[in-house]
Amino acid sequence: MKKTVKDLVVFGGSRSFREPLYAGRPNIGERARLLDRFKQIIDSRWLTNDGPFVKEFEQRIADLVGVKHCIAMCNGTVALEIAIRALGMKGEVIVPSFTFIATAHALQWQGITPVFCDIDPGTYTLDPVKVEQAITPKTTAIIGVHVWGYTCDIEALAEIAARRNLKLIFDAAHAFACSYKGRMIGSFGDAEVFSFHATKFFNTLEGGAVVTNDDELATKLRLMRNFGFTDYDEVSYIGTNGKMNEISAAMGLTSLESLDEFLAVNRRNYHRYREELRDIAGARVLAYDETETCNYQYIVLELDEVFTRIVSRDEVWRILTAENIMARRYFYPGCHRMEPYRSNLPELQLPETDRLAERILCLPTGTAVTESDVKTICQLLRLIIESADEVRLLLDGGPGPV
Ligand code: T4K
Numbered sequence: 317m318k319k320t321v322k323d324l325v326v327f328g329g330s331r332s333f334r335e336p337l338y339a340g341r342p343n344i345g346e347r348a349r350l351l352d353r354f355k356q357i358i359d360s361r362w363l364t365n366d367g368p369f370v371k372e373f374e375q376r377i378a379d380l381v382g383v384k385h386c387i388a389m390c391n392g393t394v395a396l397e398i399a400i401r402a403l404g405m406k407g408e409v410i411v412p413s414f415t416f417i418a419t420a421h422a423l424q425w426q427g428i429t430p431v432f433c434d435i436d437p438g439t440y441t442l443d444p445v446k447v448e449q450a451i452t453p454k455t456t457a458i459i460g461v462h463v464w465g466y467t468c469d470i471e472a473l474a475e476i477a478a479r480r481n482l483k484l485i486f487d488a489a490h491a492f493a494c495s496y497k498g499r500m501i502g503s504f505g506d507a508e509v510f511s512f513h514a515t516k517f518f519n520t521l522e523g524g525a526v527v528t529n530d531d532e533l534a535t536k537l538r539l540m541r542n543f544g545f546t547d548y549d550e551v552s553y554i555g556t557n558g559k560m561n562e563i564s565a566a567m568g569l570t571s572l573e574s575l576d577e578f579l580a581v582n583r584r585n586y587h588r589y590r591e592e593l594r595d596i597a598g599a600r601v602l603a604y605d606e607t608e609t610c611n612y613q614y615i616v617l618e619l620d621e622v623f624t625r626i627v628s629r630d631e632v633w634r635i636l637t638a639e640n641i642m643a644r645r646y647f648y649p650g651c652h653r654m655e656p657y658r659s660n661l662p663e664l665q666l667p668e669t670d671r672l673a674e675r676i677l678c679l680p681t682g683t684a685v686t687e688s689d690v691k692t693i694c695q696l697l698r699l700i701i702e703s704a705d706e707v708r709l710l711l712d713g714g715p716g717p718v
Pocket of ligand 1: 338339340341342391392393394415416418419461487489490511512513514515523524642646
């Protein structure tokens with residue numbers, strides 16, 4: 317039976333999906349190969365500390381991305397922290413606020429001040445003009461974030477970093493297997509950092525990596541990842557435990573074998589969302605630049621100002637949740653509106669970040685989401701968006717159940 321707006325709003329949801337449909341459901345490679353690798357690990361009793369699967373994984377990632385060095389880590393946050401420390405960042409570092417909190421925390425955790433800079437609404441990433449304005453004598457580096465796989469204006473940031481003698485790294489947690497001007501993400505700046513967390517389209521359960529072409533930096537990163545050990549009983553740096561374990565590397569190697577399939581599903585779902593929601597007044601699915609290699613891992617719905625004046629993004633989010641469509645507000649409300657930054661910077665104004673953070677919803681995709689699921693989600697979204705006035709009336713307690 318065709319759903320009506322009343323079904324969605326008045327009756328507290330009609331559970332369009334029996335099971336929750338998540339944004340962030342992990343992709344999993346071929347089970348038999350995965351289990352075979354797990355068995356090899358158990359049989360060999362080599363579980364971690366630079367084991368054979370980690371070494372193979374690092375080589376495969378470096379080859380795929382086209383860099384000299386891949387240093388696999390236990391997660392993306394620790395990878396960021398180690399990259400920041402290995403590059404000697406201190407004082408102030410310029411970052412976007414429109415990112416996952418880990419980007420800011422990786423700095424603050426080690427006593428470095430994240431200086432939040434607004435984004436360019438055209439790229440959703442750091443605005444180079446505003447970056448330049450945020451530089452002070454205390455600035456030592458810039459961290460760009462390729463948010464949702466949309467790449468930063470890398471050339472402009474690299475030019476600023478070179479001219480102002482600043483380090484430059486990219487938080488590429490969302491941009492594994494993406495390209496910028498035809499070159500794979502991973503080889504830009506002093507280093508780039510990936511996250512291979514379970515929710516990423518390519519995962520190692522938990523995991524991450526720093527990739528770089530800088531030999532000296534790579535050596536330092538490897539030492540810092542392993543407590544600073546330079547020999548069995550010799551420690552030369554302050555280090556931590558950032559190592560990836562063998563089970564994660566086995567997961568990664570197996571996922572790599574299915575990478576093309578994951579990408580194809582993401583691409584298919586993206587095109588299905590775009591097609592189903594084309595020409596709809598009030599919302600749009602953000603477009604990827606398909607002249608580049610994209611991973612399509614985030615399907616980002618932007619609701620426009622005219623629509624959200626009637627029904628807010630959060631109201632849409634709640635209606636979808638009641639239907640078991642677990643969309644996410646990545647990255648609301650922005651790091652500058654979370655602690656400890658909110659209290660430290662009560663006056664900070666980042667209008668573009670605030671504007672975007674209020675309007676977006678990341679929709680479910682990945683191999684757990686079928687084309688028919690996408691179709692159903694889009695039908696509901698169309699119903700909500702095209703009946704904004706009726707939704708408002710019902711939310712305000714208009715005509716109740718009949
Ligand atoms: N930089 C950026 C720009 C990042 O986005 C991230 C991480 C990092 C750095 C740091 O990298 P890691 O240290 O995490 O490697 C999730 C992820 O935990 C996080 O990795 C990711 N970004 C962030 C964008 O999303 P939450 O708090 O939203 O996760 P959670 O537990 O709510 O999971 C999201 C959805 O996924 C859930 O609705 C359910 C589903 N899910 C999740 C897991 C873990 C599953 O279906 N199965 C699962 O196993 O942070």
